[in-house]
Amino acid sequence: MSSAPTLGSLETLSRLLRTRANRHAWIGLGVGLFAALAATLLHCRYETGSYTLTGMLWVQSQNPALWLLDLMPLAFLLWGQYIGMVMSYQASALVMDETRALREQASLLAHQLGDVTDTHGPRCHLPGRGQLLDGIRQALIRTPTGQGRLQVLALVSDRYAALAYGERSDGADRLVQQMALRLRHALGDHDLLTHLGHDRFAVLSPMTGDDTDSHRLARRLHLAFDTPVTLGDGPLGVSLHVGVAHGPRHGNQPESLLRNAEAACYLAQARGQETTVFDPEADQDASGDAHLLADLYGALHHDGLVDCYQLQRGIRGERRLRQQPQWPHPLRGTLSAHHFMDLPARATLLHQLTAWQLREAMHRLESLPPASRPHLVIRPPARAWDRLPLADMVLRLLQAHDRPAERLTLELPVALLVRESAALKQTLTTLASAGVRLGMAGQSLLGTLPAAALVYPLHEARLPSVWLREIGRHERGAALLAQTLAQLHELGLQVTLGGADSAECLETASALGADYLEGRAIELPLSPTAVALSLETN
Incomplete structure (x- = not known):
């Protein structure tokens, strides 16, 4: 041979x-x-x-x-x-x-062999996404068109994030390994169990009856976790969220069928349900968000997000870069940051998105000559302030990249400042003590400013672009904007004014006394590769 x-x-x-x-x-x-x-x-x-x-x-x-x-x-x-x-x-x-x-x-x-690069987190010696898609593809070929004889179940736990990003991070690996063991015992010989990363699993199973087959299988998976999981320092109660998609009714391609199962899983988690079957005619907003979350997970692990930037110019000529992430979505076009940055509610995906944002910004600065590295402005996801150890993440990253804390501004939405939160105050105090500048941004600044400036250690405020763009349409627009800037300055805050998209708006903004200006009259939004050239030109 x-x-x-x-x-x-x-x-x-x-x-x-x-x-x-x-x-x-x-x-x-x-x-x-x-x-x-x-x-x-x-x-x-x-x-x-x-x-x-x-x-x-x-x-x-x-x-x-x-x-x-x-x-x-x-x-x-x-x-x-x-x-x-x-x-x-x-x-x-x-x-x-x-x-x-x-x-x-x-x-x-x-x-x-399932050895694909999109499996993240602890290994548990199970096939990955590649082998799952191959199995779905072969099952769809054998399945008669129009008959739901195939089911894909996507599932996550409710305790992994607390272990992975809390004080018991070593227990996250053991949790995933015990999950894999219990799920194996709950499945039959003809069921394929795969690991999609972290605590995300998927099951490919043939259907022998009607749609109740899926609920019976999901119930078996839930029953596998009726008894607590034993970790190193004691038992831990774990529950699952399961999303179900039937093939070929819910998708005649492997990728679309798995995507719909993941969307149903995210929807079950958002609603606090144990099991949710994919329904294309369900609430379009909730279903759309669930699909977007499933797509966001894939975009994070396949370099699908882009870290764009907006140049800010100070009254004394200094320059700053404000990060503006974008997502070139294959179906919805280019999505700006407000469409997806605040979307994740699950701590695992939230941590990955925040880590990507901070890491890309630091890498972008390192690609520039040391003499031309500007001050950086970043707005992390809103939920990251409450659900992640954000202060620890930021300070560790600054230390790893040898970046002065005074050269970083973190923005948070005004909505977080409305309610007094001891955890948020502690996070902001830790960052401010290390030298990180803190700013707030949002539409409803006026009613929040006095109390927020007294309770939290804030340094800056960024006014929405619409304020400057609409100034000429109202009689007292300029006077109101001037009063707002004066109030901000009296509170000891530096002000960034957006919307300087024309020479007239730029002149008006300069006359109002804003500390920093941004808009198309200063610089168009910059792609990652255009940052260095823009800084050299300006």
Whole structure:
């Protein structure tokens, strides 16, 4: 039985072909030299009757046929070198083709084994998303069209985030491993259990009856966690949220069927339900958000988000960069930050989104020359202030990147400041004590400002762009905006005014006394690759 060629054998074959071609070239050179010498000696003997160097030189000068014969060794040498080059090129092409084939074969094997890159968090030795999609694809081929004989269940736990981002982070791995063990025992021989990352699992199962099959299977999964999970420091009660999608009724492609199951799972979690079956005619807003959450998870792990920036200019000429994440969604077009940054409610996805945002901003600064790295303004997701150890995340990242805390401003929405929260106050106090500047942004600043500035350690406020854009449409618009800026300054806050999209708006904003201005008249929103060029130009 012949085996497939390896890269080492192909390289050996390439060198062998080149060696053979060069060897024949040198043999041809020797034959040509011998033929020219023999012809010269014979002609010398014929003309002079002896073999002398003088006679050989004379016959060479008198006989043009010998000149052509003298060129034979050079012709053999050039011909051999040319053949060697051709063989070398063909061998190199063969090596490249076989290398590509071997790589494709390795990728296929890795895909079949479920060793895919979108499995994050603790490993539990289960197939991944790739093998799940392959299984769904094969099941859909065997399933008659229009009959719901296939079900995909996506499930998450309610305790993983508290362990992973709390004081018992080492218990998160053990939780996932025990989840995998219990789920295996709850499933049958024909059910495929896969791990999608962290505490996210999916089950592919055939349907033997009507839709109640899904509820019976989901009930078995819930019953597997009726008894608490045993961790290192004691038992822990765990419950599941399960989303169900039936194929091909809820999707005739593997990706769409799994996406709908994940959307139903997110919807079950948002509603506090144990099990939710995907319903395309359900509440469109809730269903749309659930689909968007499922897409957001995939975008985070496949580099689908983009960290764009808006340049801010101070009254003294200093420059700042405000991060404005964007999401080029394949179906909904480019989504701005307010469409998805505040969407995640689950701590796992919230942590990943916040970590991505902070990490990308720091990496963007590191790509700039040290002398041109500006002050950075970031607005983390609103829920990150309450549900994540945000202060610890930010300070650790600043320390890892050797970035001064005074060169960072974190913005939070005004809605968080309406209610007095001891946890929020502690987070803000920790950040402010380390030197991080804190700002608030939102539509309803006026009613919140006095109390918020007294309770929380705030340094800045950013007014919505619409305030400056609408200033000319109201009689007292300019006076009201001027009073607002004066009140902010009296509270000791620096003010950023957006909406400077024209020369007239820029002149008005400058006259009002804002500390920082942003808008299209200063700079258009910048893509990641345009940041360095803009800073050099400005």
